[in-house]
Structures are given as structure tokens and as C-alpha cells.
Amino acid sequence: MVLRLSLTVALTLMLSTSVFAANLPDTNGKAVIEYLNKTDYQGWQLWPGKTKLYKGTHPHGALLTTYVSSGAYKAIEGKAGGIPNGEFIVKENYTPEKKLAAVTVMYKQQGYSPDGGDWYWLKYAPDGTIDKEGKVDGCIGCHRAVKNNDWLFIGPVK
Ligand code: HEC
Numbered sequence: 774m775v776l777r778l779s780l781t782v783a784l785t786l787m788l789s790t791s792v793f794a795a796n797l798p799d800t801n802g803k804a805v806i807e808y809l810n811k812t813d814y815q816g817w818q819l820w821p822g823k824t825k826l827y828k829g830t831h832p833h834g835a836l837l838t839t840y841v842s843s844g845a846y847k848a849i850e851g852k853a854g855g856i857p858n859g860e861f862i863v864k865e866n867y868t869p870e871k872k873l874a875a876v877t878v879m880y881k882q883q884g885y886s887p888d889g890g891d892w893y894w895l896k897y898a899p900d901g902t903i904d905k906e907g908k909v910d911g912c913i914g915c916h917r918a919v920k921n922n923d924w925l926f927i928g929p930v931k
Contacts, residue, residue, distance in 0.1 A: 797859050798880075800880065800882055800885055800893040800907070801906075802895050802897065802903040802906040803903070805878060805880060805893075805895055805906075806895075806897060806901055806903075809861070809863060809876075809878070814840050814842075814861070814863050815840065817840040817841060817842055817843070817846075817863070818840070818841060818843070818846045819838070819839060819840060819841070820839040820840075820841055820849065820862075820927055820928060821846065821849050821850055821928070822928065823839055823927070823928075825838045826838055826867060826871065829866070829867075830926075832915075833864065833866050833877065834866030834867055834868065834874055834875070835867065835868060835869040836866075836867040836868075836869065836871060837864055837865065837866060837867065838864070838865040838867070839862065839863070839864045839865075839927060840861075840862075840863045840864075840865075841860070841861065841862055841863070842860045842861040842862075844856075844857050844859070844860040845857070845860035845861060845862060845881075848860070848930065849928070849930055852929070852930065852931050853930065853931070854923070854930060854931040855923035855930055855931075856879075856881045856923055856925075856930065857881065858881055858882065858883040858891075859881065859882070860880075860881050861878060861879070861880050861881075862878070862879045862925070863876065863877075863878050864876070864877045864878070873899045874899075875896055875897065875898060875899070875904065876895075876896070876897050876898075876899070877894075877895070877896045877912075878893075878894070878895040878896075878897075879892045879893070879894060879924070879925075880892065880893040880894075880895065881893075885908075886908050886913075889908055889913045889924070890916075890920060890923060890924040892913075892916075892924055893906075893907065893908075894906065894907065894908070894909040894912040894913070896909075896912075
């Protein structure tokens with residue numbers, strides 16, 4: 774009886790973790806964009822303390838809006854030291870006229886890129902055209918300057 778109960782519990786746990794994992798996209802631009810649209814990332818929380826269309830810095834556009842997935846939000850608020858596996862930072866890059874120019878994404882995937890903070894990088898146009906994706910040298914080279922902050926410029930995570 775006890776055995777059967779623990780088997781049921783184990784099975785339920787296994788099923789729920791795999792269902793959860795299946796919901797997250799692969800490190801693939803098309804899959805990530807689909808996921809972001811499906812989950813309506815614009816309904817996520819903003820980076821703590823940031824407003825929409827805050828003044829940006831080179832090279833990401835004049836005005837920026839940065840959304841974070843819920844696990845990322847908790848980690849930032851809790852100063853956890855880094856962003857957990859499977860979480861997203863999604864930054865919209867706007868022109869001075871407030872026109873959306875590009876979306877840049879950092880997606881944490883444990884083991885994906887040990888030399889790059891295990892981030893998957895993606896840049897795409899508003900119409901969904903992928904500009905850059907993967908272990909992008911340009912993104913990594915610049916964000917390396919803040920590798921001690923989990924490769925994030927915008928604010929402290931510890
Ligand atoms: C020349 C340096 C540079 C390059 C190249 C660069 N970034 Fe950034 N990135 C920044 C800076 C600076 C910020 C902070 C912007 C702000 O919030 O004012 C930033 C912010 C971000 C953020 C929000 C989280 C954070 O770190 O603040 C994301 C997501 C992001 N960049 C993705 C990318 C992607 C994807 C690429 C490559 C396609 C890229 N970046 C290339 C400098 C760079």
C-alpha cells in the first residue's frame with residue numbers, strides 16, 4: 774500500500790515535470806518566438822523598478838521595455854545571484870518615435886553555453902524575422918563585461 778502510494782506520487786511528479794518541460798521551447802528561434810507570443814510576454818512583469826519605454830543605451834535603441842518571466846522576476850527581486858533555468862528576459866527596442874524596431878531575448882538553458890552564462894541569445898524583427906540567434910558572438914562579447922551579474926546590464930541580480 775505504502776509502496777503503491779509512493780509509486781503513484783513518483784509517477785505524478787515525473788509526469789508533471791515532463792509536461793512542464795515540454796511547455797518550454799527548444800533553443801530555436803522559431804520555437805522561442807512562438808512560445809513568447811503564445812504566453813503573451815507583454816503581459817509579464819517588467820524588470821523590477823523599470824517602466825515601459827525607459828531611456829536606453831547603445832546598441833539597443835533609444836527607448837526600451839524589458840519584460841521578465843515570473844521565475845526570473847522572483848530571482849531578481851530576491852537577489853538570487855542569477856536567473857534560473859528556463860527563464861526569459863525579453864527586451865523590446867524602440868526608435869525615438871516609439872516604433873518597435875527589434876526584440877532581443879536572453880533565454881537561460883542550463884548546459885547550453887557554459888562559456889556564455891548558459892544563455893541562448895535571440896534578436897528578431899517585429900514581423901518575426903530572425904536576425905541573430907544561438908551563441909551569438911556579438912551579444913556574448915559585449916555582455917561578457919557583466920558576467921559577474923549573470924551577464925545582465927540592466928540591474929543587479931545579487
Ligand atoms: C555593444 C554592447 C552590446 C551588444 C553587442 C549587445 N548588448 Fe544587449 N545590452 C547591452 C546594454 C548596455 C544593455 C542594457 C540596456 C539598458 O537597459 O539600458 C543590454 C541589455 C540587454 C538585455 C536586457 C537584459 C540586460 O542585460 O540588461 C537583453 C535581453 C539583451 N541586451 C540582449 C542582447 C542580444 C540578444 C544581443 C545580440 C543580438 C545583444 N544584447 C547585444 C549591451 C549590448
